[in-house]
Amino acid sequence: MFGSRRDGGEETVVCIACGDELPRSDAREYDKQGDRWTRHGKRFEHLCVDCHDDLCHQPRDELEDLATDVAQTVDDPSSEAFARAFQREAADRADADHDGR
Numbered sequence: 187m188f189g190s191r192r193d194g195g196e197e198t199v200v201c202i203a204c205g206d207e208l209p210r211s212d213a214r215e216y217d218k219q220g221d222r223w224t225r226h227g228k229r230f231e232h233l234c235v236d237c238h239d240d241l242c243h244q245p246r247d248e249l250e251d252l253a254t255d256v257a258q259t260v261d262d263p264s265s266e267a268f269a270r271a272f273q274r275e276a277a278d279r280a281d282a283d284h285d286g287r
C-alpha cells in the first residue's frame with residue numbers, strides 16, 4: 187500500500203545465509219542471479235555484514251569447481267545455457283569481491 191510504513195520507517199530484511207533479521211540499512215544487497223541479461227522483476231537478497239564478509243573471503247581461483255557445480259544445474263552442459271549459467275556464477279563471485287574490499 188502507498189504510504190504504509192513500519193514504526194520509524196525502518197525496513198528489516200532477513201539474511202539469506204544465517205536467517206538473522208536486521209535493518210535494511212545495515213544489510214548488504216546480494217544479487218544471487220548476478221546476470222546482466224535479466225533485470226526485469228529482479229529482486230535482491232540480503233546478507234548481514236558477517237555473512238557477506240564470509241563470502242568475500244572465498245578464493246576466486248575455484249573456477250573449475252564452479253564449472254562443475256554449474257554443469258550439474260543445467261540440462262545440457264555443452265549448451266549455451268551452461269555458458270550463461272557459468273557467467274552468472276562467475277559474475278556473482280566477482281561482484282561479491284568488489285563490494286567487499
Ligand SMILES: [Zn+2]
Pocket residue numbers: 201202203204205206233234235236237238
Ligand atoms: Zn547472516
